Amino acid sequence: MSSLSNLQLFTLVSCVFFIVILAFRTIKIIRTPLHLRWELMPIPHEKGRYYYGGSRYEKIDHWKKPAEKSSLTELTAMLEEIIFIKSLFKRNRQLWWFSYPFHTGLYFLICYLFLLVTGAIAENNGVTIAADSGIFGTIVHYLTVFCGFSGLILSITGAAGLLVKRMTRKELRLYSTPSDYFNLVFFLIVMITGFIATLLIYLPFTHMIHFMAKYFAYHRVRWADEPNTSGSKVEKHVIKQLGYKVSWSASHVKQGGTWADIAKDTERDANGKNN
Amino acid sequence: MEKTIKKPIKITDISKSKEQLVKINPQELVPLPPPYDKPDNFPKIKQLTEEQEQQMDSSLDGFVLVGFPKSVSEEQEKKWVEKFLSGVKKLLNKEDNWTFLKPLLISLEYCTKCQTCSKACNIFQMSGEKEIYRPTYRAEVLRRIIKKYIKPGGRLFGKFYGADIDLNRNLLARLAELSYRCTLCRRCAQACSIGIDNALITREIRKIFSQELDITVPDLHKLGTVQQLETGSSTGMPPLAFKDNIEFLEEDFEEYTKMKFNLPVNVPNADILLIHNAGEYLAWPENPEAFGIILEAAGISYTLSSDLVAYDSVNYGLFYDDIQLAKIALKHAEIAKKLGVKKIVLGECGHAHKALGVVADRIFTSENNIPRESCLTLLKDIVFSGKLALDPSRNDFPVTLHDPCNIVRSMGIVEPQRKILRKICPKFREMTPHGIENYCCGGGSGFAICKSLNFPDWRMHISGRMKLKQILEAFQGDLGPENKKYVCAPCSNCKGQIRDLFKFYKVTEKSSIYYGGLVELIVNAMSDIKKPFIEWEML
Numbered sequence A: 001m002s003s004l005s006n007l008q009l010f011t012l013v014s015c016v017f018f019i020v021i022l023a024f025r026t027i028k029i030i031r032t033p034l035h036l037r038w039e040l041m042p043i044p045h046e047k048g049r050y051y052y053g054g055s056r057y058e059k060i061d062h063w064k065k066p067a068e069k070s071s072l073t074e075l076t077a078m079l080e081e082i083i084f085i086k087s088l089f090k091r092n093r094q095l096w097w098f099s100y101p102f103h104t105g106l107y108f109l110i111c112y113l114f115l116l117v118t119g120a121i122a123e124n125n126g127v128t129i130a131a132d133s134g135i136f137g138t139i140v141h142y143l144t145v146f147c148g149f150s151g152l153i154l155s156i157t158g159a160a161g162l163l164v165k166r167m168t169r170k171e172l173r174l175y176s177t178p179s180d181y182f183n184l185v186f187f188l189i190v191m192i193t194g195f196i197a198t199l200l201i202y203l204p205f206t207h208m209i210h211f212m213a214k215y216f217a218y219h220r221v222r223w224a225d226e227p228n229t230s231g232s233k234v235e236k237h238v239i240k241q242l243g244y245k246v247s248w249s250a251s252h253v254k255q256g257g258t259w260a261d262i263a264k265d266t267e268r269d270a271n272g273k274n275n
Numbered sequence B: 001m002e003k004t005i006k007k008p009i010k011i012t013d014i015s016k017s018k019e020q021l022v023k024i025n026p027q028e029l030v031p032l033p034p035p036y037d038k039p040d041n042f043p044k045i046k047q048l049t050e051e052q053e054q055q056m057d058s059s060l061d062g063f064v065l066v067g068f069p070k071s072v073s074e075e076q077e078k079k080w081v082e083k084f085l086s087g088v089k090k091l092l093n094k095e096d097n098w099t100f101l102k103p104l105l106i107s108l109e110y111c112t113k114c115q116t117c118s119k120a121c122n123i124f125q126m127s128g129e130k131e132i133y134r135p136t137y138r139a140e141v142l143r144r145i146i147k148k149y150i151k152p153g154g155r156l157f158g159k160f161y162g163a164d165i166d167l168n169r170n171l172l173a174r175l176a177e178l179s180y181r182c183t184l185c186r187r188c189a190q191a192c193s194i195g196i197d198n199a200l201i202t203r204e205i206r207k208i209f210s211q212e213l214d215i216t217v218p219d220l221h222k223l224g225t226v227q228q229l230e231t232g233s234s235t236g237m238p239p240l241a242f243k244d245n246i247e248f249l250e251e252d253f254e255e256y257t258k259m260k261f262n263l264p265v266n267v268p269n270a271d272i273l274l275i276h277n278a279g280e281y282l283a284w285p286e287n288p289e290a291f292g293i294i295l296e297a298a299g300i301s302y303t304l305s306s307d308l309v310a311y312d313s314v315n316y317g318l319f320y321d322d323i324q325l326a327k328i329a330l331k332h333a334e335i336a337k338k339l340g341v342k343k344i345v346l347g348e349c350g351h352a353h354k355a356l357g358v359v360a361d362r363i364f365t366s367e368n369n370i371p372r373e374s375c376l377t378l379l380k381d382i383v384f385s386g387k388l389a390l391d392p393s394r395n396d397f398p399v400t401l402h403d404p405c406n407i408v409r410s411m412g413i414v415e416p417q418r419k420i421l422r423k424i425c426p427k428f429r430e431m432t433p434h435g436i437e438n439y440c441c442g443g444g445s446g447f448a449i450c451k452s453l454n455f456p457d458w459r460m461h462i463s464g465r466m467k468l469k470q471i472l473e474a475f476q477g478d479l480g481p482e483n484k485k486y487v488c489a490p491c492s493n494c495k496g497q498i499r500d501l502f503k504f505y506k507v508t509e510k511s512s513i514y515y516g517g518l519v520e521l522i523v524n525a526m527s528d529i530k531k532p533f534i535e536w537e538m539l
């Protein structure tokens, strides 16, 4: 049994590291309480209404009627974002020309890493991965080369373009911190030197893992239109959260109370305790 | 007046600069279509008096709404800085801010600063791209404060992560004002492919000032939510005056049409509790009157309420304070329960739709969770039910529709109002863009009722500019005074803003463009009412 090469081992460790930090930041969002409703149109699961941005509120007695949802339109909207970054294409074409290859390149690189790990496991179990090995080994070999190569070209082109844009466009430069430049420069160095696994250790600390945040921003905020009905899970959260203690200190806030207490304390406003 | 900064404005200038960050010069703003394209023809921007200048900080852009004190002792500055930081910590804590922590965290941590959102913001665009009005500017200030003062290692790694901002009096004064240079229309949020919501961040900044530092806009807080909870309405109208108003409306209508007319108040167990923005009774009484006519003609069982708070659907808490938001929403629900109605229907008021209809949904529990509905869906049902005899030729004038952000972009009620207009207004035309991609009227987030100091001039020149441009473009080719034209704005705040815009730019005088709600058009088309309901000279 051949042992893992140092590179393979490092790749594996980096992958694990990446997943752990990503999970940590994901959990941080998941653990936040159920917020007040704050949806934003259009909501793609609104059957027959998505195309113009309508919602169930257009129906009379909407609470009496079952939600008419379409998973198909929601899935299509998600895929359009994941595969084409459609919203950026529509609203900021200039940036899309670089952002799109950059992201597509990353997808290829993820496949590349996945194939590397698959290859390592396979080789460890005695299967040869090479151009002239068996069908499995040959496919994995060529796929790895293809994904690695395309990933490199696309992401380097994209990152270089984004870096140039960030440096040359006033509105991007003004808001960029040294770390924003560093992220892209570091990315380019890593890509050019080929030491890709290093990226996995750095990326999860940056905003570059926004694909995860995007999931929550869309599914848990913009499209999160679940009503609060009697006995529902939503109501259970609400009851629990109304019991949280409030420490805001302005004069219109009853001190030491819970949310349920302060929301009923309208006397404070009525008797002029307020400023 | 203070000197204005010359070089491009940086994020750090909000605390560093000793000069005013921006000066608004009407010549530099995006021009309006002719004959409104000559800035010299319109009132000059009101300058603050010397006394006001001495008392209040205007170093952001020369306008004042919050009125942060100009001179502050070192001790007071230290206290405010500490309070602000404690407010930021509370914003990030689940007990104190469960209400918005999730969208806030996402918005704070994952913005890529691509600036796609700036292209969507009417304020930033129409101001001639003034940096401080960029949707990301105020968000970035808050982000940098958090990086430097709250995150571990912030002061150590400082500049690398952009933790380079000094939290001082200048920053607080300017940030307080800056949080009121955005209408919370959420057009920027809609444009962001990641889902970052800069409007939400702006509202969170307002919350720190209100919920922790007691710094608010008097029009929204003292004269708004506090007055509403104290006297019954943000207009200051007590229950007795409300009842008088109702009687006046009944008499007015009977006299005008010689028809019997009744506006039901406090009827127990009616199907619907109808709540209007109380501003309607004072500024546009024809609107609640028209509602009464339609509902009576359609045989709908409904009532108004004269209980404290329940005759005013306004909830300015939506714009700056979660606690005030909750207090008012609970009051509305409590009175509906007491009356034993089946549902609350909200009149033509956009923010009331969003506050009570959507946002407050997760403040209620089984005991007070009463169904809430938009008047627009109900009206659509009535208009298409055949219960009213309607003659569209009575509305034979050009009509365009303004989409209130809170009803449309944030709530998805897009088609009912259009279906009605297509049916009863033969010359209906859309603005560009419209529907969920509409532009705010410029009076959003309470600005329409903010009348203090020189802030109204900012509303007229900057935040309302895009809407006026859109309205004029909708009637392109017909901008002379010959033909009467109508902007339908089914929202009290939007109407207030459009009224002020029309007055400021003399739009009615020059182009015969009038404005009003949706119900007025419906009643105007009712053939049972002999005289036309829309009295142009009264609009």
Ligand code: SF4
Pocket (backbone or CB within 6 Å): B110, B111, B112, B113, B114, B115, B116, B117, B118, B136, B191, B192, B193, B194, B195, B196, B197, B198
């Ligand atoms: S809020 Fe969204 S659109 Fe605006 S800069 Fe950030 S990521 Fe880009």
Ligand code: SF4
Pocket (backbone or CB within 6 Å): B120, B121, B122, B123, B124, B134, B135, B181, B182, B183, B184, B185, B186, B187, B188, B189, B198, B199
């Ligand atoms: S909410 Fe509207 S006004 Fe405010 S920054 Fe966004 S687009 Fe501009």
